[in-house]
Amino acid sequence: MTVPGALQRLLAIVVLAAALPCRGDETISGRWEGTTHIPDDDLNVIVDLAQENGAWVGSIIIPGLDVKGTPLADIAVKAPDVSFSVKGTLGIQLKLQLDRNGTMTGNFEQAGNRALTTLQKTGPAQVEYPPRNTPVARELEGEWKGDYQMFGYPRHVSIKFTNRGADSATAEFVIVGRKTNNLPVDLVTQEGDLVSVDSHEIGITFEGRLRDGKLSGAVRQGAIETPLVLERAK
């Protein structure tokens, strides 16, 4: 081997090695479909993984578990290793490894249980994004108050809307019963005259229509829905 030839090869190896993680990332980006083998049953699992502005994003579908487009969290991709979790009550973790045949195999962990999962790429990623806050109308901005009863106890509600620039609004959602509950708000939307404030973590939503200067609607907690009319705080 001549020195220039060896240098050329070395250079090629360096370039290839530098390119490998990218190629791995490209391989991992996509829609992956397969099965998680839990005892006496198999779960269909569909995972969408993609890179956006240098960061990994993803969502998951599990037909039969009412999981459709749920966002992935804690995504770590260091080819051939891929891991991510699904937050919320299900609390799933997947730790996978890509093999030479293009199959991702690993563990699906939930509630201390562990099951073998095998996924194969079936096409480009179709990542779903959670709904985003919208801005609210100017006449909605500020604080609204009202009262309702649940299980025989009175509840006092206060919702304060604030627009953050032109793109989205936030809300403070407080329910005072026997104690004061500052609910973490995940989503604030206005579509036409329909306004929705959702605390997904707590499982409480207010939804109402702005009509005649009042926000008339209902508070929903699980399957229980109670009418609620909010009026502008004085």
Add this chain to the structure above:
Amino acid sequence: MNGSQIGVLLASLCAMAVANAQSMFRGDATHSGGYTGPAPRQFHRVKWRFPTGDRIMSSPVFKDNVIYFGGDDGNVYAVDAETGRQIWKRATNGPVPATPAIVDGTLYIGSYDGKFYALDARTGAMKWKFATEGERRFEAKGLHGLQPKNQTIADPFDVFLSSPVVANGSVYFGSGDGNLYALDSATGDLRWKFKTGDVVHASPALADGILFFGSWDSYFYAVDAATGKEKWRFHAGEDPLIHNQVGFQSSPAVANGVVYTGCRDANLYALDAATGKEKWRIFNDLSWVITSPAVVDGKVFFATSDSSLYHVVDANSGKPVVRQQGKAYMFSSPAIVGDVAFIGVLNGTLEARDVKTGELLWDYQVETSKQNKGWVLTADRKFNIPFLYHSNWREAPIVANDQQIRIGGVFSSPLVVNGVVYFGSADGFLYALE
């Protein structure tokens, strides 16, 4: 206007008619179940399949190259008909085993959360929603002979919600609260409601200003669409002992002044649309008729549950034309496209049959059905009844029913557009076959 201009106009009108006839349950307001366009006499491939979070009982509809349907995961979906990619989804707070109607850019559909929704068909944005008095399934003490006999049991076979029909600025649908509702289609304001004695999960058909629908109270009704006033009612069979042979789950079809409907009393009825007088009936030996009949070219197409029979009868006389033995229960309603009839089967299969002979042209079995976990099916794809329904005590039959559904049953009624067959399965996928 010259000849070619007239030709173009006629072609446009025909195209509009075809397009409109695919955007509502059973095609149009009369629920004919007949569709125009090419139909595959052979199966070539799965064009795509779209995953959701739970079973799909809803039937797909089509408008402007988009497939719309509801999911039991609580979402309403819009999916690109060509690629199978999601355009939007809209969450409700309950399963959506109803079929949407798309009219003038608005999608109408009800959910098990007891609300009825109007969404922008392009974006999924909410236009309005209406609160009914609440959804529920049909229920009865000792239902189907289940034990203990004094326990009220919700019917696991009451799987569909009423699908809306839209006409003349109103949207009409039934509800588990026993009402048939008429709402202003633009605002969602209540125009009238008509109270029946039990759950209304059948979809109303509309012809000549009259709405036709059945209730689980054992009556079939004709109601003036403008006023909500009753024109006539027809009393079908009762079953006070085990409540098995009672109620209308099938949605009617109307053609040439006759209303055709299946009933859980095991009959298919042909009723005079003007008077409600019975013209003929076909008794199916205690086997439910859940399918909504299709009426095309003077023939009525329907199928049965336990006896698993596929029937074609003369629409005028009820005389049999075709009778074919199927493999499993049929709740899905037949779609007639040219010389092919498509129907879903609860064993997880979609069947394509020759319209003239009823013979099987091809079928497609979903993967979960092929896997046959727990031997829900026999080797020849019939339900393995001794394995499934080995006890009628406590929750055993309910669990068995769930196992039966999880095989990937095709409750959804197929839709055929441009030679592609679309249907949902209880395996959670919407399929496009060609």
